[in-house]
Structures are given as C-alpha cells and as structure tokens.
Amino acid sequence: MQTAERLMIVDDDEMFCHVMERAFSRRGFEVLVATDEEQALELARRSPPQLATLDLKLEHGSGLKLLPELLAVAPECRVVVLTGYSSIATAVEAIKLGAVNYLCKPVDADEVLGAFNRETGDPDIDIADNPPSINRVTWEHIQKVLQEHDGNISATARALGMHRRTLQRKLQKRPVRR
Incomplete structure (x- = not known):
C-alpha cells in the first residue's frame, strides 16, 4: 500500500486553511495545518511534509523568516509561498530562500498543485504592454x-x-x- 504525500498548509486564515485542507484531502494528500510559525515547525519535526504552502504574511510573523527554518527541519520539502500582498521584492526573496514558487491569492488547489509541479520557468510568459502605475x-x-x-x-x-x-x-x- 502506497502512503499519501504529506502536504502542510501554513496560514493564519482558518477559513482558507479549512477550504484548502478539504480540497487537498479529496486529492489524496495527507494534510497538516498550522496557523503559526511554532505550530508549523513542531508539525514538520514530527511529520516532515513533502510539500507545503506558506502564507507570506502571518499574524505574528513573516513567512519569509519561517521559510529557511522550515526547510532546515524538512530539507526535501517543496514550498510554494502564497500571499495577498505580492511584490517583486518578496517574490525574489522567497525564491532565493528556497521556495519553488510564489502565487498571489486568491488561489485554488489546482493552481497550487501546478505551482509545485512546475520545474522550469516560462520564457513565453506575457510581458505587460504598459508600465505599472x-x-x-x-x-x-x-x-x-x-x-x-x-x-x-x-x-x-x-x-x-x-x-x-x-x-x-x-x-x-x-x-x-x-
């Protein structure tokens, strides 16, 4: 019998966690949920996840600060950073710190799974016609x-x-x- 891949959701929005937990459970994942940094690290020590979503802006901290700590505990974990507060600076830092991808909320489980599975960049991505405001x-x-x-x-x-x-x-x- 094959064991399910373990996915951890780290987000302080309990409703978002509940929705994503259900969506990933239905897709066959063993889902762990943490709403803060301490809980995430404790869960990762007990049951290292293969995949994790990490909210950039946690209630009492930063997902960017948690990212290297999480990867130190679970070095094989593939992390996708999620945020409603996207910026170029935080996207670059997330990737430098070890995230495999960075997505802007709102997202659904399929988008997150696609982000985990995307191994290379896309040179054909659309370039905006207008400069930012x-x-x-x-x-x-x-x-x-x-x-x-x-x-x-x-x-x-x-x-x-x-x-x-x-x-x-x-x-x-x-x-x-x-």
Whole structure:
C-alpha cells in the first residue's frame, strides 16, 4: 500500500486553511495545518511534509523568516509561498530562500498543485504592454525597503522619510493592481 504525500498548509486564515485542507484531502494528500510559525515547525519535526504552502504574511510573523527554518527541519520539502500582498521584492526573496514558487491569492488547489509541479520557468510568459502605475511602483518600493529592514516598520519609515503611522496605514491596504 502506497502512503499519501504529506502536504502542510501554513496560514493564519482558518477559513482558507479549512477550504484548502478539504480540497487537498479529496486529492489524496495527507494534510497538516498550522496557523503559526511554532505550530508549523513542531508539525514538520514530527511529520516532515513533502510539500507545503506558506502564507507570506502571518499574524505574528513573516513567512519569509519561517521559510529557511522550515526547510532546515524538512530539507526535501517543496514550498510554494502564497500571499495577498505580492511584490517583486518578496517574490525574489522567497525564491532565493528556497521556495519553488510564489502565487498571489486568491488561489485554488489546482493552481497550487501546478505551482509545485512546475520545474522550469516560462520564457513565453506575457510581458505587460504598459508600465505599472505610480501607485503600484510606490507599493513595490515600500515592500523592497521593508524587506531590507527585516520587516521593521519604524526603521522602514525612517528610511522612507515618512511617519511610522502613515507607513502602517499604507501597509494595511491591499496592493495596488498593476
């Protein structure tokens, strides 16, 4: 008898976890669910997953900080980072830190499975006809500076020359569409 592939979902949105857990269970996976960093690492130590989805923005931390720790515990794990707060800076860092792919929410189980199974880049991907809006460029720049300061809001605000509360308000908003 063949054992099911183990997939871990790390996300602080319990409803999202529930939906994805059901979808992957129906596809024959053994599913583990963690809603924070500690729980994810504990589950990975007990039952190392072959696959994992990792939310970029967890309630009390960053999926980017958890990513190398998770891979240290489960080095064979293939991780796809999921986020509702996508930026070029975080996508690049996620791949550099060991993720096999990076997807913007909302996503479904089929998209995630496709991301796990995609081994190479696509040179034929569509290139946008128009440059990003100034609001999108601003969002990307804030994300890049935030990443450079390890998620420290105060240090990022100083580097950007803005008040900390102004930066916090900007970060609470959804990313601007291209």
